[in-house]
Amino acid sequence: MTVLVCAAALALGGCSERVSKEAVPAGKDSTRVTTSSITDVLARHTPRLMAIPGVVGTAQGEENGRPCVMVYVKQSGEAIERAIPSSLEGFPVRIQVSGPIGPHR
Numbered sequence: 001m002t003v004l005v006c007a008a009a010l011a012l013g014g015c016s017e018r019v020s021k022e023a024v025p026a027g028k029d030s031t032r033v034t035t036s037s038i039t040d041v042l043a044r045h046t047p048r049l050m051a052i053p054g055v056v057g058t059a060q061g062e063e064n065g066r067p068c069v070m071v072y073v074k075q076s077g078e079a080i081e082r083a084i085p086s087s088l089e090g091f092p093v094r095i096q097v098s099g100p101i102g103p104h105r
Contacts, residue, residue: 036089038067038069038091039060041069041088041089041091042058042059042069045058045069045088045089046058049071049084052080052083052084053080054073054074054075054077054080055071055072055080056072056073056074056098056100056101057071057072058071059072061094061096063092063094067091068092068093068094069087069088069091069093069094070093070094070096071084071093071094071095071096072096072101073095073096073097073098074097074098074099074100075097075099076095076097081095
């Protein structure tokens with residue numbers, strides 16, 4: 001399922017909003033505008049997000065008609081919410097509790 005979520009993120013690229021190419025530390029916000037698509041932002045930040053304990057996937061989402069970064073987690077909690085930034089290169093980040101993701105048994 002994690003592969004499916006990541007594949008969906010890559011397939012849904014091509015948005016018109018452009019943002020900064022700078023990496024943003026966890027818990028920080030960046031709103032500089034340049035030429036990166038949300039697909040590029042997801043590609044750059046997914047490995048770091050997936051390294052956060054409890055994160056099980058990332059994808060492109062939509063909020064109020066605009067693209068956002070979805071971060072799927074096993075369960076919510078203060079520690080994981082502090083570890084995940086509120087935005088990445090100008091795109092808002094939304095946390096979605098999905099529970100564990102893995103192969104069906």
